[in-house]
Amino acid sequence: MHLAYHSRKASSAPPFPRGAKMPGLRRSRLKVIALAGFALLTLLYLVTKPNGRHTPYKEYTPSGRPPVVVLTVLDEAKYSSTYLEAIKENRIQYAEKHGYKTFFAKVGDYDMNNAPSSWTSVVAARHVLTQFPDCRYLWFLDQNALIMNPQRTIEAHVMDPARLDEGMIKDYPVVPPDSIIKTFSHLRGRDVEFLLTQDKDGLSSGSWVLKNGEWARFFLETWFDPLYRSYNFQKAETHALEHIVQWHPTILARLGLVAQRTVNSYSTGDHGEAYQPGDLAVRFIDCSTPSACEKEAEPYIAQSRAAFQSS
Template identity: 30%
Template sequence: MSSFRNKQTQDIAEPIRKSPAPITDSPSSTESDTAHQDLALLTHLERLDAIRNKANDVLEPKGSRIVLLSASDGQGHNGAITDLFKNMKENREEYCAYHGYTYQFINLSKYAPLTRPAVWYKMPAILEAFNLNPSAEWVWWLDTDAIIMTPQIDLASHLLNPESLKARITYGEKIKYPDGSASKFTVPESINTRKIDIILAQDHNGVNAGSILFRRSEWTFQFLNFWQDSQFLSMNFSRMEQDALNYIFMNYPRMQDHFAFVPLRTINAISVGQSGMGWLSGDLVVHFAGCWVTQECDTRWKDFWSRREIAGQPSESVVYFNATEINENRAASLQAANLDSASK
């Protein structure tokens, strides 16, 4: 059993395997935005060159301080999606080129022999992404079965800048157990958004780790090592690493100040889902989680692929979560939490 369990008075007790490399200044774009080109007539590499750094993002973090990470061993439920990896690579490289982010793909087969299901190698892949990209302040893990639908959205103004994050957090909303029941835990109003290390969302089954962001810190490196500890693998969680993350959050409350929960549609809207979960025009990303249950993965993927916005071209979408809506949602969450507490 991990030494962590014997030191519950500490936030993190596991020694990290590698120290995070220092953050260096990212290059800034000096190019002025030019007239939009007909990107459809260009090859993929030509499109990347045509749109590189053209977003001219202002807020920090930006540029090479952000890494978009995808990883796979080529297996899993998504084999039915035609040209999945080709489309995914194109979609994410264009998004990263436009904003100056770094796109990183890691083949999980490199960790062979795979002695556990591939999802448990998410943690070493994230650690490796930090080590491969020493200027990265944030790593965004995004499952392969997801499409960035509105690439005009930059992550700093959408989420990663502390002031942006403050407006996104679902304060007062109770964190769910994997069976969908509500726990007693919420994200408090007093949380310091400048010290958040993990940004994630929950669906009807609790934590959904298909889209999750990690900030470079000593705590994050230690946490990633702890999360993949064999003690959690031996618990045989039905949703494996996701339920393990849920379990850690619920049972190690001293860690909770490092977590920020945001609405699912902020970073992980699903292709078909109930209100507040299913993708709507203007949402950043659509995730095809669960599409294999009804054998609709390829059909849904082709539909959304045809509707995605193209990086570097004018957007026709109205981006979800404008400031007024954010504040209204936040007030509603707090009111619901207060009413729930008053009824007990």
Template identity: 30%
Template sequence: MFGQTGGSKFKPRQRQKSILPLPATFNRIHTLQRKNIPWIALLILFMWYFFNPFGVIAGMFRSATPNSYPPPHPLTSHNVIETNSRFIYPALELSPYLKGLPLDRIMKVSRVRDSNFPEIEKTLIKSLNSLDDPDVETQRAKEEAENAVSDVSKAINSFKNQDKVVFKPKNPDDYPQVIIVTAVDYERYSLDGMTKLIQNRVDYAHFQNYGTFVRYSQEFLPQLNAQSFLQTREKAKWVRIYCMQAARFAFPKAKWFWFVDQDSLIMDMDINIEQYMLNDDALDPIMMREQPLVPPSGAIKTYKNVRANSIKLIVTQSESMIETTSFVLRNDHVAKSILEIWGNQLYLNYQSFPYGPDSAITHILQWHPFILSKTTIVPAKTIAAAHNFKKKEDSKFTYSEGDFVVQWGDCKAPACEQILNQYDMLVKKPSK
């Protein structure tokens, strides 16, 4: 009954045209509607902006008090000591009293146990600033009384207060564009040696209208949390990163920060580092593009098309690795982020970085393309020519007369101070 038969098959009828004509204004109405869509959208946005229906609801949950943030402060204290001097450095005449002092005399040392691992005892190192009286005047009176009784107490108080010193000029327009940063180890150099090192930085900064920021390496033990770091050459390099962070706080409006290691001297006082390599026109020709990060044949290289005006970090390179004996950092939010990543405790405590921060920055550049795009390598002889320990001739890495900076980081005591004395007599004084 329902099977296919030879009867007629039904097919859909063809669509018939309407027998009624469209109104003459039909197409014009649709055209006008399409033209009005942008105006309708603008009207809706206008009304939403001025009569936001959700604004009243959101206001019910919004705090009546405006957002407020605590003022910035040094790492180890909530107080600052302002100075109008562009030259910030420790009281070297008190350094002999610090030599040989046990750690618990210059720092607050605590021993704690982790609740998850009670069998493991940890040592925590904090600045003596953590013991300060909250009232500034009370603390000042206390320190003055201690200083009057003992030169050792005077040295310790001066040591801990150095972290609080910040630059505040009398005239805001008189702000140094470049800050020379150095960390010195008072157990490594004598008073005479440290005096020569710091005087070298101060002289250069004075002649070029820059600023200086010098701290003792021992001041950064709270970040390192181990005195043994300063007794190992490669681990002691981490002080460079934390000293740069402190310098940024002390000179917040400077344009550049130039770290110069304690085993270095600025040899030519006439050279202005901005004109020499920091200005875009000076930096661009000396940027080592497509340079392996791990020479001579590392897979990751610096970028080819990076521009000088985008550079935030300038480092040098030895024959085998990136070096931080002398490096320059721009003062902006990107450079600040690079420095904070670089000094992170994960990198500090990672045991497979044989060269401390040098290995860390190499790793960061290899794995973070954005940071690599903001970093450049310049030839070693620009700001980090090495002392010729092996008496090589015509080396592109070793110091020769006329070079801007010399460094002898591979030295071993007491040879370090002997090399310092040798070069100190050769420093080219300014011609003006």
């Protein structure tokens, strides 16, 4: 008897039972792999190409043009135009002699959000660094002050690292006489970015020097914090400065405290070190009224003009 021949079915299922869907899935995976490979090749190209090698972060160093900007804030509502013109003339003569620039801000130039007008000095300093991004130093000098020695420069006589190493006041209370926070004993002149003086009452914010750079911008942003401006400090920005210097080690680590007569002699010795001939600048400290301040300034204006004429 012959049995009819029947083809035997395969003993296993087809390898792709869902053949209609697998090609699409495979294409999707291949696309992902291709994109990943392209991204990797692009990264390798950017890293290894001759002009595109990765370089470590480097802080921008201003070129020093101009070397110094002298900043003064003028209050036209309180002081006579004659007095303010004498102050401007003094700064301009000094700047022209040394290749510096001047910047005259006015009370009312900036929106202070109801903060005391004395805060203008801080926001004006920020403005200076925007206008002169390559300056090396910013010297803020109060309007009630005059530059008396045209021969002295900020670079050589104030901020020179070797001179700072000799003259900095170290391991001393930041706010005398009882502050437990003291200036760093190991600070070197080359590390100073903010130069300041004290008087008999504490830190004096009427004359200071700031080295331009990223640290300077951090410092000014910290000082101008809205919290400090809204706080009812008795001496506004001066007491805010005393606070941040004492409680922010990052700022204290760059603070160079120097003898008052370096940049900030007073017209009398009642509140601090009195001016002596040869000092860089003098501030009229007993300005009970604008008219009294202008009268006190008269002999110094004459002396400073004579000094510039003979220099």
